[in-house]
Amino acid sequence: MEESRFATRMHGMAGDAIWELLSLTQQPDVISFAGGMPSPDAFPHEILAELAGELLRNQKTTVLQYGQSEGYFPLREWIAQWVRRKGIVATPEEVIILTGSQQGIDLSGKIFLNPGDKVVVESPTYLAAINIYRMYDAAFVTAPNDDVGLDVEALEAVIAREKPKLIYLVPTFQNPTGRTLPRERRQVLGEMLTRHEIILVEDDPYTDLRYEGEAVPAIKSFDTTGQTIYLGSFSKLISPGLRVGFAIARPHILRKFVLGKQTTDAHTAMLSQALVYEFCSRGYLDEHLKRVCAMYDAQRLVMKEMIERYMPKDIRWSQPEGGMFFWGELSVGVNAKELLAKAIKEKRVAFISGESFFADGTGQNTLRLNFSNSSPEKIEAGIRALAAVFEEHM
Amino acid sequence: MEESRFATRMHGMAGDAIWELLSLTQQPDVISFAGGMPSPDAFPHEILAELAGELLRNQKTTVLQYGQSEGYFPLREWIAQWVRRKGIVATPEEVIILTGSQQGIDLSGKIFLNPGDKVVVESPTYLAAINIYRMYDAAFVTAPNDDVGLDVEALEAVIAREKPKLIYLVPTFQNPTGRTLPRERRQVLGEMLTRHEIILVEDDPYTDLRYEGEAVPAIKSFDTTGQTIYLGSFSKLISPGLRVGFAIARPHILRKFVLGKQTTDAHTAMLSQALVYEFCSRGYLDEHLKRVCAMYDAQRLVMKEMIERYMPKDIRWSQPEGGMFFWGELSVGVNAKELLAKAIKEKRVAFISGESFFADGTGQNTLRLNFSNSSPEKIEAGIRALAAVFEEHM
Numbered sequence: 004m005e006e007s008r009f010a011t012r013m014h015g016m017a018g019d020a021i022w023e024l025l026s027l028t029q030q031p032d033v034i035s036f037a038g039g040m041p042s043p044d045a046f047p048h049e050i051l052a053e054l055a056g057e058l059l060r061n062q063k064t065t066v067l068q069y070g071q072s073e074g075y076f077p078l079r080e081w082i083a084q085w086v087r088r089k090g091i092v093a094t095p096e097e098v099i100i101l102t103g104s105q106q107g108i109d110l111s112g113k114i115f116l117n118p119g120d121k122v123v124v125e126s127p128t129y130l131a132a133i134n135i136y137r138m139y140d141a142a143f144v145t146a147p148n149d150d151v152g153l154d155v156e157a158l159e160a161v162i163a164r165e166k167p168k169l170i171y172l173v174p175t176f177q178n179p180t181g182r183t184l185p186r187e188r189r190q191v192l193g194e195m196l197t198r199h200e201i202i203l204v205e206d207d208p209y210t211d212l213r214y215e216g217e218a219v220p221a222i223k224s225f226d227t228t229g230q231t232i233y234l235g236s237f238s239k240l241i242s243p244g245l246r247v248g249f250a251i252a253r254p255h256i257l258r259k260f261v262l263g264k265q266t267t268d269a270h271t272a273m274l275s276q277a278l279v280y281e282f283c284s285r286g287y288l289d290e291h292l293k294r295v296c297a298m299y300d301a302q303r304l305v306m307k308e309m310i311e312r313y314m315p316k317d318i319r320w321s322q323p324e325g326g327m328f329f330w331g332e333l334s335v336g337v338n339a340k341e342l343l344a345k346a347i348k349e350k351r352v353a354f355i356s357g358e359s360f361f362a363d364g365t366g367q368n369t370l371r372l373n374f375s376n377s378s379p380e381k382i383e384a385g386i387r388a389l390a391a392v393f394e395e396h397m
Numbered sequence: 398m399e400e401s402r403f404a405t406r407m408h409g410m411a412g413d414a415i416w417e418l419l420s421l422t423q424q425p426d427v428i429s430f431a432g433g434m435p436s437p438d439a440f441p442h443e444i445l446a447e448l449a450g451e452l453l454r455n456q457k458t459t460v461l462q463y464g465q466s467e468g469y470f471p472l473r474e475w476i477a478q479w480v481r482r483k484g485i486v487a488t489p490e491e492v493i494i495l496t497g498s499q500q501g502i503d504l505s506g507k508i509f510l511n512p513g514d515k516v517v518v519e520s521p522t523y524l525a526a527i528n529i530y531r532m533y534d535a536a537f538v539t540a541p542n543d544d545v546g547l548d549v550e551a552l553e554a555v556i557a558r559e560k561p562k563l564i565y566l567v568p569t570f571q572n573p574t575g576r577t578l579p580r581e582r583r584q585v586l587g588e589m590l591t592r593h594e595i596i597l598v599e600d601d602p603y604t605d606l607r608y609e610g611e612a613v614p615a616i617k618s619f620d621t622t623g624q625t626i627y628l629g630s631f632s633k634l635i636s637p638g639l640r641v642g643f644a645i646a647r648p649h650i651l652r653k654f655v656l657g658k659q660t661t662d663a664h665t666a667m668l669s670q671a672l673v674y675e676f677c678s679r680g681y682l683d684e685h686l687k688r689v690c691a692m693y694d695a696q697r698l699v700m701k702e703m704i705e706r707y708m709p710k711d712i713r714w715s716q717p718e719g720g721m722f723f724w725g726e727l728s729v730g731v732n733a734k735e736l737l738a739k740a741i742k743e744k745r746v747a748f749i750s751g752e753s754f755f756a757d758g759t760g761q762n763t764l765r766l767n768f769s770n771s772s773p774e775k776i777e778a779g780i781r782a783l784a785a786v787f788e789e790h791m
Contacts, residue, residue: 016653017656043462046461053450056446056450063442064437069432103662105661106662138507238463244459245666265525266532268497270640
């Protein structure tokens with residue numbers, strides 16, 4: 004069948020570079036820093052097994068019947084309370100449960116974007132967001148950066164000039180850079196929103212994986228006019244396989260999210276939603292997060308140490324205080340994709356070259372390393388092997 | 398916020414009439430024939446509780462980690478074998494697991510439709526399909542009918558004239574009419590596809606709920622050029638709350654489905670997929686379906702008897718051999734929506750008035766009754782009450 008028979012939005016759509024690479028890197032002899040997966044050792048499977056048995060035996064209609072597109076109401080209530088610690092004030096009715104928070108990016112495109120509408124993204128930004136907004140024929144505008152990260156004052160000039168419809172940000176432990184937008188800039192950004200007709204999509208799946216430093220409030224907490232759509236996820240906290248995320252937005256926007264969700268998957272799997280609710284509302288989450296954060300912090304520190312000890316000194320590395328990633332900038336002219344091919348072939352070690360994270364086609368000299376899904380032993384061996392490849396071919 | 402700030406595809410999008418009505422009809426004193434829900438008594442919750450405990454204890458990485466966008470491979474294999482009884486020959490690689498088969502309708506729009514592209518639908522057709530294709534700015538063309546149902550020869554003239562991109566059909570125990578396209582017409586349709594550049598979306602969630610008559614092969618079994626996308630679902634067979642459906646298509650189309658799914662929800666909940674797989678592959682499905690079909694058949698026969706005994710004689714009723722619905726056509730000029738309002742108010746009985754199932758704005762004198770989610774006692778009382786309302790106000 005000719006490509007022309009498909010919708011224009013599909014033309015040139017390649018697969019998500021990460022999903023494509025994942026199958027390669029799942030071979031058991033490969034040490035992979037490529038994906039963005041939690042560690043299987045971080046899954047609370049014994050507790051979930053108990054809860055699933057109980058739910059299926061005692062609440063069969065809740066977990067097996069059709070549910071509302073808005074989501075399971077007790078979970079919406081619990082989330083509305085829980086996000087107060089991030090500074091967000093919301094009613095349960097302002098929460099919609101999603102099939103992973105990625106669905107929230109898709110729905111923001113669906114309800115706001117006409118072909119050609121502009122979307123501001125960071126450079127680099129979350130890869131899937133680029134692919135998703137591309138499906139809605141968005142035009143990308145790059146958000147300006149300085150050494151700290153997003154330059155919110157320069158951003159206002161961009162907004163005034165380009166009139167974008169959406170801003171998409173991962174402000175905390177960003178994927179891919181691990182960077183966090185400081186509190187003051189969040190405040191400036193939140194206040195700036197009120198001066199423009201614009202929607203901010205604040206994608207925040209990593210914020211509860213903080214290993215050092217002080218928590219910062221969500222940008223949404225500084226937004227007094229309800230222009231922020233906050234996206235959260237249980238994928239990195241409990242399990243990605245359950246596919247439970249959420250969006251928080253004012254009622255007039257949330258209503259459109261509900262309509263958009265009705266016409267895609269009707270509602271998110273009820274057993275998944277009820278499992279997350281029981282896990283959280285019975286108080287397991289806080290204990291669990293302490294354990295997971297201690298584990299990931301140890302992995303982060305080993306990776307940091309190995310990078311400092313073995314990696315060539317002319318690579319600039321991010322210093323993440325949380326999340327799952329280190330970000331490296333090689334000297335200009337060095338091609339990370341070529342290094343990746345050599346690393347897989349020569350040493351059976353994988354990472355992600357960074358160019359897919361740039362909506363503007365730059366970033367060939369960048370790379371992302373994931374530390375959440377490898378043991379300290381594998382991190383030690385893998386970084387030493389990678390450093391040798393880099394040393395030889397750079 | 399002004400409506401104009403949302404994408405044009407959202408303008409005028411009302412909620413799905415059925416989802417909206419559902420919350421009303423879930424009040425305990427209402428007898429509802431409105432939804433399309435399975436009976437909670439048809440959920441195999443004890444077996445699923447066993448399986449969920451076992452999966453979470455012994456296969457935590459399978460059910461809690463990220464999975465592939467294509468779906469859980471053992472389930473894809475099982476489905477490829479299972480659909481042979483419907484006459485479909487497919488490899489596991491030609492199967493994608495979806496978050497409910499409704500997601501397959503959405504993905505067919507996403508990958509094929511440019512704004513203004515034409516979609517052929519039956520009149521009436523599945524309500525959600527109208528809403529979904531509307532989101533892609535489709536123009537609807539009505540498929541011609543005769544007394545048996547879809548007139549496939551007249552359809553070919555429509556295709557030649559209108560050059561639609563997609564045909565969307567629910568050929569077996571159709572929602573809403575309960576009608577089934579006869580075998581001979583399926584064959585003519587399958588062969589006709591080869592003469593046109595067109596995609597058929599064969600949405601087939603009810604086919605295994607047959608209570609009398611002979612099974613008919615899927616239209617896809619007569620399609621030799623791979624132009625049919627077959628959609629199937631476990632919602633009516635095991636549980637809708639798990640959200641597991643599937644699409645079967647030739648590799649060049651399936652590949653686009655995978656890309657489309659990557660950018661919406663990444664993949665379907667793994668626990669749901671693994672539960673369906675274990676339930677089916679361990680041989681529980683056939684036994685379970687026997688029990689469910691016996692239960693629904695009893696409910697169908699009570700509804701049929703009550704309709705014949707009490708309903709005004711000038712209503713034309715469908716005679717479904719399977720599925721979940723009776724369809725009624727009132728005399729021209731009678732408004733089913735007004736009768737619905739009276740039935741809820743005076744007798745606390747609900748159904749669905751039919752006009753939402755018509756893409757062309759007709760059907761004001763039609764209605765749909767669901768029999769799968771009410772006990773024989775409630776069906777008896779509910780139909781008697783409805784008949785009294787109809788008698789009085791028609």
